[in-house]
Amino acid sequence: MRRLPVVDTPRRWPVNPSRWDYVMTVRQSAVAMSITALIAVDVQADFLPGGSLAAPSGDLVVAPLQALAQRFPLVVATRDFHPAHHASFEAQGGPWPPHCVIGTPGARLHPAVDALAWLVISKGTDPAVDAYSGFDGTRLAEMLRAVGVHRLVIGGLATDYCVRATALAAQKEGFETASLTRSTRSTSAPVTASRRWRRCALRGSACRLLLRRQRRTPDD
Ligand SMILES: [Zn+2]
Numbered sequence: 001m002r003r004l005p006v007v008d009t010p011r012r013w014p015v016n017p018s019r020w021d022y023v024m025t026v027r028q029s030a031v032a033m034s035i036t037a038l039i040a041v042d043v044q045a046d047f048l049p050g051g052s053l054a055a056p057s058g059d060l061v062v063a064p065l066q067a068l069a070q071r072f073p074l075v076v077a078t079r080d081f082h083p084a085h086h087a088s089f090e091a092q093g094g095p096w097p098p099h100c101v102i103g104t105p106g107a108r109l110h111p112a113v114d115a116l117a118w119l120v121i122s123k124g125t126d127p128a129v130d131a132y133s134g135f136d137g138t139r140l141a142e143m144l145r146a147v148g149v150h151r152l153v154i155g156g157l158a159t160d161y162c163v164r165a166t167a168l169a170a171q172k173e174g175f176e177t178a179s180l181t182r183s184t185r186s187t188s189a190p191v192t193a194s195r196r197w198r199r200c201a202l203r204g205s206a207c208r209l210l211l212r213r214q215r216r217t218p219d220d
Contacts, residue, residue: 052106080131
């Protein structure tokens with residue numbers, strides 16, 4: 001299937017008739033093959049080992065995401081995509097060091113994930129507003145519905161922030177949502193990460209669903 005051009009400004013979607021043709025092609029494929037899409041959240045250089053806001057062992061999500069991508073007709077990658085003086089950065093009073101600044105190497109998707117993605121959703125592009133969820137300030141939900149997707153599998157970085165936020169938002173948007181432990185890594189060490197994941201499970205129904213699904217399909 002032809003790869004969809006990177007969508008830097010989802011608000012302009014769909015402006016191009018040929019792109020709409022592509023949407024309809026994906027819709028037919030989605031109906032024929034499955035109605036599940038894979039979302040790879042923020043697998044970017046700054047969130048990978050060596051990056052400015054790295055998730056330990058974050059690179060280990062790539063191979064599982066590649067394996068999952070073979071099973072679904074649509075793969076979406078989200079990316080944190082911040083202007084240089086974004087409100088979430090410490091210099092502006094935010095909680096984070098500078099990361100994923102537009103035009104810098106740190107903002108680049110992992111090449112393997114970039115190769116998988118048919119659609120790239122940029123978030124956090126407003127200098128004054130942060131966005132953990134791939135649905136926040138984007139038209140991702142609308143795009144997914146337009147191609148007939150009802151179910152989402154979500155992986156990427158990091159479990160305790162943007163993956164969690166994206167999963168919760170996905171369920172709020174009405175998508176059946178699942179994730180798989182090995183396709184995501186937390187910002188903290190593995191033991192703490194699993195505790196955090198359990199805490200998250202107690203707080204959010206989407207995360208409960210994630211855990212249930214993980215138990216059902218342990219080999220994914
Ligand atoms: Zn960010």
